[in-house]
Amino acid sequence: MSKRTDTASSVLEGESLDGQRMVITGCAGGIGLAAARALAAKGAHIIALARNADAASQAAAAIGHEASGVPCDLADLASVGRAARAIANNGHGPIDVVIANAGIGNLRERQVRHGVEMQFLVNHLAHFLLVDRLSPALRDGTGRVVVTSSSASVGQAPREGIEFENLDGAHGYRASAFYGQSKLANALFARSLAGKLAARGIVANSLHPGAVAHTGFNKSLKFPLSMILRLAMPFMKTPEQGAATIALLAGSSRAKGQTGLYWVDGMPAEGSRFLKDDALAQRLWATSRTILECEGFATTL
Numbered sequence: 001m002s003k004r005t006d007t008a009s010s011v012l013e014g015e016s017l018d019g020q021r022m023v024i025t026g027c028a029g030g031i032g033l034a035a036a037r038a039l040a041a042k043g044a045h046i047i048a049l050a051r052n053a054d055a056a057s058q059a060a061a062a063i064g065h066e067a068s069g070v071p072c073d074l075a076d077l078a079s080v081g082r083a084a085r086a087i088a089n090n091g092h093g094p095i096d097v098v099i100a101n102a103g104i105g106n107l108r109e110r111q112v113r114h115g116v117e118m119q120f121l122v123n124h125l126a127h128f129l130l131v132d133r134l135s136p137a138l139r140d141g142t143g144r145v146v147v148t149s150s151s152a153s154v155g156q157a158p159r160e161g162i163e164f165e166n167l168d169g170a171h172g173y174r175a176s177a178f179y180g181q182s183k184l185a186n187a188l189f190a191r192s193l194a195g196k197l198a199a200r201g202i203v204a205n206s207l208h209p210g211a212v213a214h215t216g217f218n219k220s221l222k223f224p225l226s227m228i229l230r231l232a233m234p235f236m237k238t239p240e241q242g243a244a245t246i247a248l249l250a251g252s253s254r255a256k257g258q259t260g261l262y263w264v265d266g267m268p269a270e271g272s273r274f275l276k277d278d279a280l281a282q283r284l285w286a287t288s289r290t291i292l293e294c295e296g297f298a299t300t301l
């Protein structure tokens with residue numbers, strides 16, 4: 001039975017992940033580092049992706065156990081392509097798990113790169129490319145993809161879900177709505193991916209980690225939100241608790257065979273009403289492919 005207080009270590013009790021290779025983004029700190037440490041402690045070899053070579057080797061060192069670092073700046077699609085090539089071509093065999101966890105949030109100023117708004121790029125599009133490029137290397141029969149979404153996909157996304165005609169924010173930018181949109185894209189991506197990889201026996205799920213204190217995520221908050229956060233901290237999860245559902249979906253036998261779902265506190269949850277909208281999910285997939293292709297990154301899924 002899952003509890004809000006479960007940790008990444010407690011959900012992996014009794015599991016052995018010896019010999020498994022797991023790729024994770026956003027493990028330089030916060031929830032990703034807590035998840036990576038717990039998975040490595042159970043024997044997984046962690047391939048730690050971080051924004052540059054120094055950050056990647058520091059992340060690998062912080063994880064300890066069996067970990068190697070690979071530079072991957074998710075704001076730069078060429079860097080994502082290079083990282084995927086380095087992992088797929090390193091001759092170490094199949095990948096068991098890809099965890100798309102890195103994220104940025106609530107950027108006050110609109111930033112645009114590769115023709116789209118920065119949160120959509122880093123949180124969704126770059127992970128779409130990474131998973132697409134790594135998918136041939138995912139292990140048939142048991143492979144898993146885990147995508148860190150957020151409850152912001154439910155409460156903060158724009159009224160129509162994804163603003164396809166405004167992906168660069170030129171027709172109006174709201175930091176919180178664009179964060180919500182990118183996190184809805186995460187959950188829709190995992191759901192579509194589940195369908196595309198089902199025939200190979202590979203599962204894909206998304207999750208909300210909870211409101212988690214002491215991560216890098218809320219450092220940029222300004223007064224009065226910073227003060228509200230300080231007051232809320234005692235009631236928020238620790239990074240180890242925030243990482244519990246990631247660890248469950250990546251490494252627990254309890255999550256075996258579960259696919260296409262959005263999870264909260266170790267249980268499947270309803271999530272956004274848009275997760276039932278097949279047309280929206282298909283349009284997001286097609287649009288993401290088209291943008292990547294226009295930027296010179298053809299995809300295969």
Ligand SMILES: NC(=O)c1ccc[n+]([C@@H]2O[C@H](COP(=O)([O-])OP(=O)(O)OC[C@H]3O[C@@H](n4cnc5c(N)ncnc54)[C@H](OP(=O)(O)O)[C@@H]3O)[C@@H](O)[C@H]2O)c1
Nearest residue numbers: 026028030031051073074075102103150211212215216217
């Ligand atoms: N904390 C919460 O309450 C909460 C709630 C719901 C969902 N989430 C989600 O949980 C995930 C992890 O967040 P967190 O709370 O652990 O925050 P965090 O400590 O800030 O972790 C985010 C990670 O993403 C990495 N990242 C950001 N931009 C990147 C880029 N361009 N290239 C490569 N890596 C990049 C960061 O690396 P740097 O350190 O180098 O910037 C960091 O390692 C995010 O997807 C977030 O949306 C968090």
